[in-house]
Amino acid sequence: MVTIRGDLELLARTEHLFSSVQEEFICAARDLSTWSRPGARQTARDLLESGGTRGVRKLFSPAVLADERSREHLREIMGGGVRVRIAATALPHETIVIDRRFAILAGLHAPEGREYTLTTASGLVGSVYALFEAAWETATDLTAFLHGDQPRLDAESRKVLRALGSGATDERAARELGMSLRTYRRRVAELLNALDAGSRFQAGMRAGELGLNG
Structure with missing residues (x-):
């Protein structure tokens, strides 16, 4: 288990993980403001896409749909093969699991930089993965959430x-x-x-x- 301070250090130390996904990449987040440093999200996205989008699933809180720019981004990544669902309730912190072997747990935003925990402990990774799967099963696909039974306002x-x-x-x-x-x-x-x-x-x-x- 390793503690990492800040987006740039996290990307530097996990670049090989993002770019070499073998089976599955899953991510749970409250919204799209996962990264605090400019360009960090795009860098992470580029690294992930370099390894293909097969097996990529992303779960977000409903708050991610609060503005059109975020909704358009989600439609874009879905068009690239990423599966996106909206959770039934808010998700407090960001979590990433790669190939069921690595888990990255994000802490709270802080002025001195956000703190992340990277773990390969099988028991902890398995528990995080199980929690994600439970939330995923009760979540709604993005397309259905946007166009399903939502209220029609004139x-x-x-x-x-x-x-x-x-x-x-x-x-x-x-x-x-x-x-x-x-x-x-x-x-x-x-x-x-x-x-x-x-x-x-x-x-x-x-x-x-x-x-x-x-």
Whole structure:
């Protein structure tokens, strides 16, 4: 078990692992902000692609769908053969397992650099892999998540959603949308129901998870 400080040291010490995947590369992450140093994610991606994308699976929290750029990136890597699923719940930290022989566990972001743990201990690697598989089995394929049973919002509902996200008062939002205050609040209530949200804040979070904020 080795502790590594920072993205650059991690890539330098694991380059041979990323570029020589034999059977399987799996990754679980909250979002696409895995690497703090500019260019580190692209470097890791290039190393991985140099070994082919066969057996590559990536599992993300719903938060990864909060903006169109992230969604487009996920569609792109899927087009290259990577399997992508969205977890049912948030994933707290990034984890990588290579060929079921190596595991990389990421710590919290820190000003002095993120800390990573690289392990080859079979028991620990096996446990991490089993946790990934359990989350993977309950996750939803990206395409189904984006186009399956998610709420269908009409143009007016999307305007109301954007108004909620702007932080405007109900009175101002209703006025800008050309609605009466009563109608606006009714549309907000309908929107919360459609998104299965218990509050306006939850509605915004849920919309971000489903990629409905665009």
